[in-house]
Amino acid sequence: MEDRIKQLEKLSIALEPDSGQRRILQEKVIQYGDSLLENFRHEQAFIETGDKGVGLYDSPISDEPIAIDKALELLKTNVDRPGVHLGSEGHLAYIPSGGLYVAALAEYLAAIGGRYAGLFFASPGAVRMERMLLRWIADFIGYPESAKGDLTSGGSISSLMAIVTAREAYNLKAKDFPDTVVYLTDQTHHTIEKALRIAGLKECVKRYIPLDKLYHMSTDALEEAILSDKNKGLNPWLIIATAGTTDTGAVDPMEPIADIADKYQLWLHVDGAYGAAFALCEMGKKILKGMERSDSIIINPHKGLFMPQGSGAVLIKDGRKLFDAHHSTARYLQDEDTLGSPDDVSPADLSPELSRPFRGLRLWLSLKLIGVAPFRAALEEKLLLARYFYEKMQHINCFELGPYPDLSIVTFRYIPPKGDVNEFNQRLINAIHQDGRIFLSSTMIDGKFTQRMAILGFRTHIDTIDRAVEILKEKAQGLEG
Numbered sequence: 058m059e060d061r062i063k064q065l066e067k068l069s070i071a072l073e074p075d076s077g078q079r080r081i082l083q084e085k086v087i088q089y090g091d092s093l094l095e096n097f098r099h100e101q102a103f104i105e106t107g108d109k110g111v112g113l114y115d116s117p118i119s120d121e122p123i124a125i126d127k128a129l130e131l132l133k134t135n136v137d138r139p140g141v142h143l144g145s146e147g148h149l150a151y152i153p154s155g156g157l158y159v160a161a162l163a164e165y166l167a168a169i170g171g172r173y174a175g176l177f178f179a180s181p182g183a184v185r186m187e188r189m190l191l192r193w194i195a196d197f198i199g200y201p202e203s204a205k206g207d208l209t210s211g212g213s214i215s216s217l218m219a220i221v222t223a224r225e226a227y228n229l230k231a232k233d234f235p236d237t238v239v240y241l242t243d244q245t246h247h248t249i250e251k252a253l254r255i256a257g258l259k260e261c262v263k264r265y266i267p268l269d270k271l272y273h274m275s276t277d278a279l280e281e282a283i284l285s286d287k288n289k290g291l292n293p294w295l296i297i298a299t300a301g302t303t304d305t306g307a308v309d310p311m312e313p314i315a316d317i318a319d320k321y322q323l324w325l326h327v328d329g330a331y332g333a334a335f336a337l338c339e340m341g342k343k344i345l346k347g348m349e350r351s352d353s354i355i356i357n358p359h360k361g362l363f364m365p366q367g368s369g370a371v372l373i374k375d376g377r378k379l380f381d382a383h384h385s386t387a388r389y390l391q392d393e394d395t396l397g398s399p400d401d402v403s404p405a406d407l408s409p410e411l412s413r414p415f416r417g418l419r420l421w422l423s424l425k426l427i428g429v430a431p432f433r434a435a436l437e438e439k440l441l442l443a444r445y446f447y448e449k450m451q452h453i454n455c456f457e458l459g460p461y462p463d464l465s466i467v468t469f470r471y472i473p474p475k476g477d478v479n480e481f482n483q484r485l486i487n488a489i490h491q492d493g494r495i496f497l498s499s500t501m502i503d504g505k506f507t508q509r510m511a512i513l514g515f516r517t518h519i520d521t522i523d524r525a526v527e528i529l530k531e532k533a534q535g536l537e538g
């Protein structure tokens with residue numbers, strides 16, 4: 058047996074490169090990373106390749122290692138080239154997400170340090186760091202000391218956690234679901250319905266509240282719906298308000314909705330996955346005023362705080378409710394006493410996860426090394442760029458604009474003098490995708506094929522927007538000619 062063990066040790070030694078090997082790997086990886094960074098400005102935002110990365114399959118996973126150069130070549134050709142380049146300044150589609158350089162360095166350190174951020178006992182410092190970040194977010198959102206939250210993988214899980222917390226806080230049982238009512242709109246993000254379904258609440262009643270002309274939830278209609286449901290003997294439970302919808306960037310009227318939630322004792326959940334980060338700047342704070350009156354809120358640092366994907370956050374105003382809905386214990390965890398003091402509450406007790414990445418380090422190192430001021434400036438810049446784009450497009454023939462932006466999304470379409478408008482706009486977005494210098498995405502609003510300009514990339518600046526306007530003009534005229 059000992060011989061075999063020694064033999065296995067020899068074979069497994071490759072798992073740990075020595076310092077010389079590390080140096081070589083570091084150099085190649087850093088060089089490759091730098092080449093990606095250089096391409097993010099003025100490179101293509103979207104590249105359609107014929108093979109769509111299928112070349113990866115030519116190099117199957119096997120017992121035999123390959124050299125780093127070969128691995129990076131596979132990565133370059135098959136992964137980092139085809140599709141949408143999220144880091145590109147010209148990525149103006151969906152909701153752009155970030156990936157600050159400092160955050161990438163922090164990811165490296167988090168992976169090497171291997172701190173277990175799920176349990177206070179295992180890594181009190183990592184847990185304190187995450188708590189500090191959640192407190193910082195809570196402060197700029199306007200949540201009180203009683204709030205608790207979690208750094209999650211993104212908006213989908215954040216909303217799921219908030220909905221599960223609201224379900225437990227109202228002590229809803231399966232037999233209650235068919236009489237329980239959720240209020241949302243046609244513009245509510247689809248992950249909310251997904252979360253309701255995963256939370257077992259598929260059978261509850263969903264009331265789609267009409268929108269006003271600017272795609273905000275109509276608060277008169279909301280109150281009417283609640284009263285009418287009460288009259289029918291139903292149980293109004295949850296209002297979903299959105300601080301920045303995906304289609305148009307609309308911010309639902311937060312104060313009146315909060316008044317209604319108070320008056321009828323409903324749980325108010327704010328989906329601020331995209332928009333809540335704007336509260337960091339004064340201009341955004343005014344637009345979002347009232348969202349701090351919600352019972353729960355989500356924000357995606359991988360959107361408005363320019364973190365790499367996998368950075369979400371959820372906050373519950375009465376933190377005890379988050380704990381009640383998520384804590385659990387196990388015999389094998391007896392060494393850690395999570396209930397020793399409120400200070401010792403572990404992320405694992407506030408989240409569906411047990412093992413989890415140390416998500417805090419990427420945000421902490423970025424905020425510490427860069428300071429908050431550049432984040433605040435970038436967010437105000439994005440708000441102003443959307444207004445700038447709107448005003449520029451107003452003066453270009455045949456472009457019809459949607460509402461003046463609440464945040465940093467502008468909708469528009471091209472109205473050709475003749476022919477089908479939807480069909481023309483479909484061809485326009487195809488032409489933009491083929492060109493690839495900028496990447497836009499479209500949506501359907503009131504049955505109309507609509508283009509969207511979503512500005513949130515930290516590399517997107519005024520010259521990017523000027524170029525986008527030129528490309529839009531050029532492509533539309535090309536299609537007409």
Ligand SMILES: *Cc1c(COP(=O)(O)O)cnc(C)c1O
Pocket residue numbers: 152210211212213214246248299301302303328329330331357369
């Ligand atoms: C992005 C987004 C989500 C979903 O977040 P994920 O991190 O992709 O899960 C939910 N709501 C809104 C408004 C969003 O913009």
